[in-house]
Amino acid sequence: xxxxxxxxxxxxxxxxxxxxxxxxxxxxxxxxxxxxxxxxxxxxxxxxxxxxxxxxxxxxxxxxxxxxxxxxxxxxxxxxxxxxxxxxxxxxxxxxxxxxxxxxxxxxxxxxxxxxxxxxxxxxxxxxxxxxxxxxxxxxxxxxxxxxxxxxxxxxxxxxxxxxxxxxxxxxxxxxxxxxxxxxxxxxx
Ligand code: ZN
Numbered sequence: 001x002x003x004x005x006x007x008x009x010x011x012x013x014x015x016x017x018x019x020x021x022x023x024x025x026x027x028x029x030x031x032x033x034x035x036x037x038x039x040x041x042x043x044x045x046x047x048x049x050x051x052x053x054x055x056x057x058x059x060x061x062x063x064x065x066x067x068x069x070x071x072x073x074x075x076x077x078x079x080x081x082x083x084x085x086x087x088x089x090x091x092x093x094x095x096x097x098x099x100x101x102x103x104x105x106x107x108x109x110x111x112x113x114x115x116x117x118x119x120x121x122x123x124x125x126x127x128x129x130x131x132x133x134x135x136x137x138x139x140x141x142x143x144x145x146x147x148x149x150x151x152x153x154x155x156x157x158x159x160x161x162x163x164x165x166x167x168x169x170x171x172x173x174x175x176x177x178x179x180x181x182x183x184x185x186x187x188x189x
Pocket of ligand 1 (some may be wrong): 106107108109149153
């Protein structure tokens with residue numbers, strides 16, 4: 001089932017996700033619904049907060065974007081990043097690797113807003129997958145960026161928090177409009 005994507009101004013986006021102790025049938029259903037929602041919205045990553053659940057759960061599939069390379073290492077060996085797509089991360093712990101690099105980002109909770117965000121080039125990731133197994137890998141490029149963007153969501157952090165002051169100033173009228181529209185819509189419910 002496609003879920004509605006929560007927009008900037010919805011307080012759930014600022015909530016830190018709680019750990020997912022077990023992959024229950026409810027969690028499995030939520031994962032399936034999140035993939036459906038992400039694909040319908042043409043996104044490459046979606047965090048549980050963005051569909052109204054403050055949980056340590058995110059889904060990622062970078063395959064639709066072909067012009068921005070990704071890297072993946074399993075136990076120090078380079079492998080095809082597509083081999084772990086679609087990717088479900090429960091309770092991810094990420095450790096930054098390398099110097100910050102700038103890259104363009106958008107977010108389904110901020111329609112039509114884009115900015116250059118600086119993030120470490122790669123990340124070491126440990127998480128639980130949808131089968132309850134522990135997975136560990138190093139991801140870089142687009143995938144590394146996407147994982148950092150999504151794990152930020154799981155901690156209530158949004159990409160506007162990581163923008164340059166200039167970009168944020170420039171986008172402020174749009175951000176204020178979006179926040180007001182979201183709050184007005186929430187009030188009507
Ligand atoms: Zn986002």
